[in-house]
Amino acid sequence: MEKRLSRTEMLFSLAFIFVLILAIAAFFYGVKVGSEKTEAKYLPMKLLHAEGGPKVTAYQQQDLVSYYHTVFLPLREFQAEWFTAMDKLQTGRSTDAAASFKELSKLATKQYETISKSSVSAVSPLLEQSQTNAMKSLKLFEQAATRIASAAKDKAPVAVVNDVPKDAYYTQAVTYALQSQQQYYASMLKWGATTDSKIPGEYETPSVLDISEWNKLPFLVKNKVMADQLHSRGTMESFYPHDLSSRVDEFIASGQTAKMRIKTVSAVVDLLLSTKAVRDGDFSEGKLSRYDKELLPQLPFFYSEAK
Numbered sequence: 191m192e193k194r195l196s197r198t199e200m201l202f203s204l205a206f207i208f209v210l211i212l213a214i215a216a217f218f219y220g221v222k223v224g225s226e227k228t229e230a231k232y233l234p235m236k237l238l239h240a241e242g243g244p245k246v247t248a249y250q251q252q253d254l255v256s257y258y259h260t261v262f263l264p265l266r267e268f269q270a271e272w273f274t275a276m277d278k279l280q281t282g283r284s285t286d287a288a289a290s291f292k293e294l295s296k297l298a299t300k301q302y303e304t305i306s307k308s309s310v311s312a313v314s315p316l317l318e319q320s321q322t323n324a325m326k327s328l329k330l331f332e333q334a335a336t337r338i339a340s341a342a343k344d345k346a347p348v349a350v351v352n353d354v355p356k357d358a359y360y361t362q363a364v365t366y367a368l369q370s371q372q373q374y375y376a377s378m379l380k381w382g383a384t385t386d387s388k389i390p391g392e393y394e395t396p397s398v399l400d401i402s403e404w405n406k407l408p409f410l411v412k413n414k415v416m417a418d419q420l421h422s423r424g425t426m427e428s429f430y431p432h433d434l435s436s437r438v439d440e441f442i443a444s445g446q447t448a449k450m451r452i453k454t455v456s457a458v459v460d461l462l463l464s465t466k467a468v469r470d471g472d473f474s475e476g477k478l479s480r481y482d483k484e485l486l487p488q489l490p491f492f493y494s495e496a497k
Contacts, residue, residue: 248313249380254487257317260308262374264301265324265367268331271297273428276354279347287350291339298332316380320373323366330363361424368421375417375431378487382410386485395419399455401447409435409484419459427463430491433472437462440476 275294278284305325310317334357342350354360376392383391386408393411395418404412409432416431416438427434438458441447452458462468473481474494486492 247384248311249316249377249384250311251381251487253311253314253317254377254381254489257310257320257374257377258489258491261305261310261317261321261324262371264304265328265370268294268297268301268328269367269426270428272331276351279351282347285347287342287345287347288339291335291342291350295332295335295339298328298335302328302332314377314380316373316377320370320377323370323373327363327366327370330359330366334359334363364424364426365421367426368417368424371431372414372417372421375414378410379414381487382408382485389485400453401442401455401458404438404455405442409481409486412438415455416459419456423463425463427468429468429470429472432492433470434459434462434468436473436476436480437468439480440472441467 272294275284275290279287279290284290302325305321305328308321310321312318334354337359338350338354338357341353345353379389379393380391382389389408389410393414395415399415404415407415412435413432416434420427420431420434438455441458441462446452447458452461473492477492
């Protein structure tokens with residue numbers, strides 16, 4: 191004779207089946223949501239390569255502008271504060287080196303968090319790489335500043351500043367910052383090539399670039415060359431690569447290269463850097479007279495007033 195289930199056992203069985211159904215439904219819902227998120231993440235890349243579908247263009251001007259505000263500018267703001275702090279310590283306007291570097295460490299962390307939250311176009315890999323290097327740079331600046339602050343307690347401010355270039359974290363931070371800058375200016379070339387057929391999408395700076403060849407280059411290419419020049423020297427400066435381009439053009443136009451028998455662009459750059467002849471805003475001062483017809487993206491540092 192079959193044993194009939196009790197009321198309690200029946201309710202328990204029904205509850206178990208109900209929970210099992212919910213678990214299965216939740217599982218398939220999770221798979222669906224996960225698939226949709228993954229599809230959304232890679233949709234821009236799929237559209238870029240899809241045949242017959244809408245095309246998503248890489249390195250659009252809006253991508254360059256967005257990157258400027260969300261990644262490039264926060265890094266430059268940190269660098270500006272670094273330069274200011276170094277100058278104050280060297281000139282005696284600030285006497286507490288440890289406190290200065292602690293503040294720089296905090297600022298590096300803040301700017302890192304700002305950049306890490308920014309979204310960069312997935313179809314523009316150079317911008318993605320530039321963002322990654324900007325974050326690496328700020329992380330190392332934070333570590334360098336913390337180390338320097340700890341070692342600064344028993345040293346004169348000027349001595350602390352003189353020791354900064356010897357810090358391994360600092361030198362690597364500068365390298366990443368310059369690489370990030372390099373990739374941003376290379377991205378501008380990519381954009382320029384989609385707008386003007388005379389502008390190459392890529393340009394590899396030769397080991398020796400004659401002045402005669404430099405004079406033939408579009409300004410966007412010249413800026414990429416100057417970003418390369420600064421990176422190869424490991425030189426973090428307060429001015430932009432396009433400020434350096436402008437000063438090189440001005441120096442050549444003045445006839446000084448002919449008088450001094452300078453044949454290469456690298457030699458001009460060496461001279462300008464060694465004599466501290468380049469300033470932030472040099473491009474703006476000569477823009478209307480020299481670069482009015484040059485193709486440039488609508489980025490603030492190309493259209494701001496000279497300082």
